Amino acid sequence: MPGGNVGLEGSKMFGWRLLSSLVLWTLVIALVALRYTNGVFLRYTNGVFLLIAVVGIAAQREFYLSQRAAGRTVFLKTGLLAGALLFAATYMAVASPYGKFPITFTGEAVLILLVILGALTRRVFEAKIEGSTEAMALTLFGFFYVPYLLNYAIKILFCVSGGAGIPLLAFAVAITKLTDIGAYIAGTLFGRHKLSPLISPKKTWEGLVGGVLVALVASVGLVKWFPQALGSLAGIHAWILGLVLSGVSVIGDLGESVVKRDAHVKDSGSFIPGIGGALDLVDSLLFSLPVFYGYLVLTGRV
Secondary structure, eight states, X not given: OHHHHHHHHXXXXXXXXXXXXXXXXXXXXXXXXXXXXTOHHHXXXXXXXXXXXXXXXXXXXXXXXXXXXXXXXXXXXXXHHHHHHXXXXXXXXXXXXXXXXXXXXXXXXHHHHHXXXXXXXXXXXXXXXXXXXXXXXXXXXXXXXXIIHHHHHHHHHHHSGGGTHHHHHHXXXXXXXXHHHHHHHHHXXXXXXXXXXXXXXXXXXXXHHHHHHHHHHHHHHHHHHOHHHHGGGTTHHHHHHHHHXXXXXXXXXXXXXXXXHHHTOSSSOOSBTTTXXXXXXXXXXXXXXXXXXXXXXXXXXX
16 A cells, blocks of 8 residues: 555664664763863863764754755855854864864954855855855855854763753753654654645654653753752753744754755655655754853753
8 A cells, every 4th residue: 555655664764763862962962071071082082072063064064055956056165165064163262172262252253253254255256246245145055054053062972060961951951852853753653634734744743742741851851860960950941942842843853844845855864774864853943052152041051
């Protein structure tokens, strides 16, 4: 039966996606743990930072290539260089073993200015006018959309007082990814009403509710199971974070769907089997991590 084949294929794809996600994020958390227990390898290479930066630059590159595939002009090298500089500058500010260098909003603004100046300079020497505004806008958007937002993962890791960045980042990632899984399962079992047919035909309101409920249960459960690491999030904080992080993660997921549909691509790339591209991997985190960092700032944890 065709329907059965589609369902089986969808189940296999979800299985690959779930397995790949679990393996990857387990690796991330393990690397972070080694970093903070003075693991010999990571003491000198800081693999956690490199992993985040590599995934971020790969995701940014996928965004630019999807725009090129749609026939648009982007300044790929300029944008990627700015993204790499942002990651490096943040590392030097908060985690460098050779001494920390201050980077503030002013420093980030300088990097943004460099993107614009680099794009303008290139256009001047190429003597091209048509499409210049679009190219500069897309290049700058790619910088903001991926490295600028993903950069908050590094800030959470290294800026939180008392070395509590490890469990807090793991908490935010877990809530975000469990929202995805809960939404998929609830949507598959109970989905009837389309959430946004034009943007993502397979997503349903029932799936959204299921994802939020799973996130709420997970948020409260994680805080209770790990009181030493996450005790500061107890009470109303756990409920609010579960609700807010799951909500913004869905927006992040839908946001990437808009980008892909506008560029007429199914997956952003093939970075990891079963997930797709690097951008598919981090899409929901691009919104949940900055929001979580904002919460940490407002509550005096940074």
